[in-house]
Amino acid sequence: MGTRERLASAARMKELMLRHFQAGWLAREEGKKVAYVTSGAPVELLHAVDVVPVYPENHGAVCGVARAGGALCQAAEEGGYGRNLCSYWRIDRGARAAPGKSPIGGLPPPDFLVCANNICGTVVKWYEGLARLYRVPLILLDMPFRHEVEDRAAQEYVRAQFRALPAVLSRVTGNAWPEARFRETVALSRAASALWGECLAANSARPSPASAADQFILMGPIVTMRGTRDAVDFYATLREELQGRASRNEGAVEPERTRLLWDNLPVWHQLKPLTEFLAARGAVLVGATYAHAWTERPDESDDPLAALADAYARVWLNCGLGHREEVIRTIAASLAADGVVFHSNRSCKPYSFGQEEIAARLKGDGIPCIVMEADMADERDFAAAGWRTRLEAFLETIEGR
Amino acid sequence: MTAGRLNVDDAVRYAAAVRDDPAAAIRRWKALTGRKAVGCFPLYIPEEVLDAAGMLPVTLWGDEYPKAPAANIPSSLCSVVRGAFSAIRGGRWDAIDAWAIPSTCDSIQNSFEVLKAGGERRPMFPLIFPLAGDLPGASEYLLNGIEAFAEWAGTVSGRKVTEGAVEKAIVAYNVNRRMFAAIEERMTEAPGIVTAVEFLDLARAGSVLPKETHSEMLRAVLERGAARGNNPRSRIFLTGMMATDGVATALDAAGAAVVGNDLGRGRRYYSGIAAETGDTALALVRRHMSREACSTLHRAGRARIESLFRGVASCRADRVLLLRVRQCEPESGDAPDIAAEAMERGVPFMAVDVDPEGSGAAASLAVRIAAFVEMGE
Numbered sequence: 001m002g003t004r005e006r007l008a009s010a011a012r013m014k015e016l017m018l019r020h021f022q023a024g025w026l027a028r029e030e031g032k033k034v035a036y037v038t039s040g041a042p043v044e045l046l047h048a049v050d051v052v053p054v055y056p057e058n059h060g061a062v063c064g065v066a067r068a069g070g071a072l073c074q075a076a077e078e079g080g081y082g083r084n085l086c087s088y089w090r091i092d093r094g095a096r097a098a099p100g101k102s103p104i105g106g107l108p109p110p111d112f113l114v115c116a117n118n119i120c121g122t123v124v125k126w127y128e129g130l131a132r133l134y135r136v137p138l139i140l141l142d143m144p145f146r147h148e149v150e151d152r153a154a155q156e157y158v159r160a161q162f163r164a165l166p167a168v169l170s171r172v173t174g175n176a177w178p179e180a181r182f183r184e185t186v187a188l189s190r191a192a193s194a195l196w197g198e199c200l201a202a203n204s205a206r207p208s209p210a211s212a213a214d215q216f217i218l219m220g221p222i223v224t225m226r227g228t229r230d231a232v233d234f235y236a237t238l239r240e241e242l243q244g245r246a247s248r249n250e251g252a253v254e255p256e257r258t259r260l261l262w263d264n265l266p267v268w269h270q271l272k273p274l275t276e277f278l279a280a281r282g283a284v285l286v287g288a289t290y291a292h293a294w295t296e297r298p299d300e301s302d303d304p305l306a307a308l309a310d311a312y313a314r315v316w317l318n319c320g321l322g323h324r325e326e327v328i329r330t331i332a333a334s335l336a337a338d339g340v341v342f343h344s345n346r347s348c349k350p351y352s353f354g355q356e357e358i359a360a361r362l363k364g365d366g367i368p369c370i371v372m373e374a375d376m377a378d379e380r381d382f383a384a385a386g387w388r389t390r391l392e393a394f395l396e397t398i399e400g401r
Numbered sequence: 402m403t404a405g406r407l408n409v410d411d412a413v414r415y416a417a418a419v420r421d422d423p424a425a426a427i428r429r430w431k432a433l434t435g436r437k438a439v440g441c442f443p444l445y446i447p448e449e450v451l452d453a454a455g456m457l458p459v460t461l462w463g464d465e466y467p468k469a470p471a472a473n474i475p476s477s478l479c480s481v482v483r484g485a486f487s488a489i490r491g492g493r494w495d496a497i498d499a500w501a502i503p504s505t506c507d508s509i510q511n512s513f514e515v516l517k518a519g520g521e522r523r524p525m526f527p528l529i530f531p532l533a534g535d536l537p538g539a540s541e542y543l544l545n546g547i548e549a550f551a552e553w554a555g556t557v558s559g560r561k562v563t564e565g566a567v568e569k570a571i572v573a574y575n576v577n578r579r580m581f582a583a584i585e586e587r588m589t590e591a592p593g594i595v596t597a598v599e600f601l602d603l604a605r606a607g608s609v610l611p612k613e614t615h616s617e618m619l620r621a622v623l624e625r626g627a628a629r630g631n632n633p634r635s636r637i638f639l640t641g642m643m644a645t646d647g648v649a650t651a652l653d654a655a656g657a658a659v660v661g662n663d664l665g666r667g668r669r670y671y672s673g674i675a676a677e678t679g680d681t682a683l684a685l686v687r688r689h690m691s692r693e694a695c696s697t698l699h700r701a702g703r704a705r706i707e708s709l710f711r712g713v714a715s716c717r718a719d720r721v722l723l724l725r726v727r728q729c730e731p732e733s734g735d736a737p738d739i740a741a742e743a744m745e746r747g748v749p750f751m752a753v754d755v756d757p758e759g760s761g762a763a764a765s766l767a768v769r770i771a772a773f774v775e776m777g778e
Contacts, residue, residue, distance in 0.1 A: 079737055080736055080737035080740050080741075080752070081733070081734075081736075081737055082725070082728075082733040082736070082754075084477065084727070084728040084730070084733060085730060085733050085734065086730070089734075093737075117532060120507050121506050121507045121510075121730070121731070122507065122730050122734075124532065124699055125696070125730060125731055125734030125735070126734065128699065128734070129734060129737075129738060131701070131702065132702065132703060132738060138701065140532060140533060140536065140699060142531055142532035142533065142536050142539070144504070144529040144531075144542070145504060145510055145527075145529060147513060147514065147527045153541075153542055153545035153546070154529070154542065156538065156541075156542075157531070157538045157539070157541070157542035160537040160538035161536055161537050161538065163537075164537045320514045321514040321515070321517070321518045322514075322517075322518070325518075344475050344477075346475075346476075346477040347477075349475070349477060349478060349507050349508050349511075349730070350507040350508075350510075350511055352475045352477065353474070353475055353478060353482075353507075353508055353511045353512075353515055354511055354514050354515045354518060355475075356473045356474075356475075357515055357518035357519050358518065361518070373475070373476070
């Protein structure tokens with residue numbers, strides 16, 4: 001049993017991401033401004049005004065994969081940041097103190113910051129600190145949590161903030177608001193998210209042409225380049241590659257016996273060993289709620305700001321557990337998953353708090369679930385032996401059904 | 402529940418009794434009034450609305466009862482949420498009839514979802530505050546939320562929330578806030594007149610008792626003679642979310658006097674006067690929007706740091722003790738910049754993790770606090 005060779009698109013993705021990181025460093029030379037953005041911020045507006053977006057969260061993931069997270073977190077902890085804080089945040093602070101410990105040498109300094117709390121409240125504190133450190137403007141977007149059905153007052157509140165953004169960005173960048181270009185970026189963003197959704201859906205084939213580990217790596221452009229032609233082209237190519245594999249019955253893991261769905265961010269530092277461990281037992285992660293989160297896209301509308309506001313307000317982590325449970329059930333069914341692995345992520349409290357409840361409800365309906373604790377990017381918080389033992393038992397339980 | 406005309410010793414004993422078993426105090430109030438109690442997660446629920454509906458707002462800080470071993474809660478969550486869930490799931494808060502859960506932080510906000518998914522059947526209301534007062538539409542959004550909250554409270558209690566009732570509640574809360582501010586002022590002017598343990602008990606009692614009763618308790622303590630004050634070994638300013646019994650006991654044992662604070666379960670809960678005339682919902686919105694800087698409210702730049710050190714200076718505190726609830730992200734995030742500012746200003750500073758769950762750390766906490774109090778003597 002084993003894993004198939006890497007997708008050809010992975011090389012292109014690496015190239016794109018390298019260019020993305022370089023763009024941040026080159027921005028000043030090209031007379032462009034750099035904005036740090038949270039992953040749930042409407043980057044389409046920044047692309048429209050030619051601002052180079054830089055994602056500290058993405059940097060955290062890169063450091064996690066390179067197993068540099070522990071050393072960078074340690075550097076932040078030495079500066080007074082508690083070990084309980086999000087590891088992306090600690091990595092970011094650590095890289096400012098010790099950029100040499102980052103595999104990409106840290107991040108270029110920002111001209112301003114754009115922070116949306118639709119993924120968590122942690123980023124607000126993180127960005128408040130960055131604003132103090134760099135003495136740069138912080139543009140904040142407050143998107144109230146959607147506990148239940150859509151709340152008209154919240155919708156209006158979020159839309160009001162989005163409507164104010166063009167003027168704010170014009171002021172910060174000194175450029176006039178390019179409405180036509182903005183509409184184009186929104187259309188490109190919508191197209192990229194739709195293509196990404198099709199890439200994920202390709203895994204409904206049996207055997208699954210890719211694993212969630214592939215998706216975690218390949219999602220770089222949808223997180224950082226929404227609203228660009230590059231992202232659209234990349235996912236169009238990836239879709240072809242995945243559908244080609246599926247049509248040839250080529251699986252990411254062969255032979256494929258068990259199909260699992262993953263909930264939460266990946267354990268970045270364990271992507272390879274975890275994939276290999278599962279593959280050796282005929283198991284593949286066919287999907288992940290985290291990858292699926294980036295299929296959310298603005299509706300087609302004459303009012304793209306409002307459509308964008310609505311789309312960003314309903315992202316996965318900004319919705320209640322009822323919605324999340326429903327989506328997990330839908331994805332699990334569409335991908336024919338045999339069970340769900342919930343990564344209880346020490347760093348991501350909003351993602352993790354409530355997983356036990358969802359798992360209990362799924363188990364009640366006969367869907368096998370397991371909740372495993374780790375940290376997404378701090379490899380110091382990982383008990384490999386415990387994970388292996390529990391996963392092995394979980395797979396045996398599924399196979400014994 | 403009425404305290405009658407308390408003397409100072411009665412008041413202190415009463416506060417300690419509430420500390421020891423807050424649910425008993427709630428049950429007693431319910432037996433006397435036949436009304437309902439609403440459990441509020443920290444921090445900024447507009448309690449006047451609940452009071453106006455004839456209900457008793459009770460704030461849960463998670464340290465009221467010993468923790469049950471497992472409440473199926475991720476170990477990475479803060480002690481406040483872990484403690485509250487442990488007590489709720491352990492049946493300690495059965496006297497509570499409904500829940501009000503604000504958007505203070507990710508974990509508290511998600512508590513609404515997790516309680517519901519876990520089968521909680523008591524009515525619940527999730528109150529979402531705007532992140533910052535200067536965002537477009539923030540006041541309107543909060544106004545809408547407070548009006549919906551009032552409607553919910555009226556449904557739960559069976560008593561419609563009227564303008565007149567909210568106005569009356571605002572007056573009672575303002576009286577209480579002024580009394581608490583007077584206690585804090587006395588602690589600055591006559592250090593030691595209220596011990597750290599007493600201060601913590603008084604602050605905590607106000608999270609449980611009706612405000613009229615709590616005000617009577619505070620009035621009694623204010624009558625304590627200034628001679629009770631002493632010459633402390635140090636004048637401490639407490640910042641952070643909450644003090645715990647271990648911290649308060651250690652401060653008293655070390656001979657320190659708390660002369661100021663901006664604690665969540667302290668000044669931040671009690672400060673801010675709401676307008677007593679005009680539109681009451683708007684008064685509550687304005688009160689919230691003009692709150693003092695807090696780690697859970699967004700303010701641009703260095704607002705919290707500057708506000709903290711203004712407080713330290715005005716209280717003539719000679720050191721700052723940051724009480725960081727273990728695994729509280731908002732507080733942990735602010736801590737390094739506060740520490741750096743203290744160093745720059747030459748103000749002795751120490752941060753300690755307070756964890757009501759970790760009783761085993763009480764001894765080392767006491768040693769650290771004693772050393773901090775003695776520092777520079």
